[in-house]
Amino acid sequence: MRKDIHSVLKFPQDFLGKTIDLQNCPHSGYFNTSDHRCIECEHSLECEWLKQDVSSLKFKTKPLPILIHHLESAICHIDARLSMQGHDLAVCLCDACKWLRNAENLFQQAAEYNLRH
Ligand SMILES: [Zn+2]
Numbered sequence: 001m002r003k004d005i006h007s008v009l010k011f012p013q014d015f016l017g018k019t020i021d022l023q024n025c026p027h028s029g030y031f032n033t034s035d036h037r038c039i040e041c042e043h044s045l046e047c048e049w050l051k052q053d054v055s056s057l058k059f060k061t062k063p064l065p066i067l068i069h070h071l072e073s074a075i076c077h078i079d080a081r082l083s084m085q086g087h088d089l090a091v092c093l094c095d096a097c098k099w100l101r102n103a104e105n106l107f108q109q110a111a112e113y114n115l116r117h
Helices: 002-019 036-040 044-050 064-084 097-116
Strands: none
Touching: 002 064, 002 097, 036 044, 064 097
16 A cells, blocks of 8 residues: 555656746755745745655655655645646546546545554
8 A cells, every 4th residue: 555655656746846947946846945935936835745755765664644645735736737737637548637546546545544554
């Protein structure tokens, strides 16, 4: 279950990384909590999410409820991004929509698994 979540969390990082215009970012996409420019930036949510290193050991050993929370926030980000771009989640065949359907499934399973353990 944890492994599934890890592998699913890689895609949104790549995807969101591409959507941020880093030329105008003073921190090259690394969210800085002490810089008011970051907090006011329209990309603050994406950056805050991106600075998490999902392949690090620290991330891999996080408790399941935290991982589920990360998954949920990734789903929200991608979902918001896709509906802004007019994707029809029920029928669209692009990578992002496929990812979202798969991730929502996994989220359901993980949430149920978490309740039982
Ligand atoms: Zn799509």
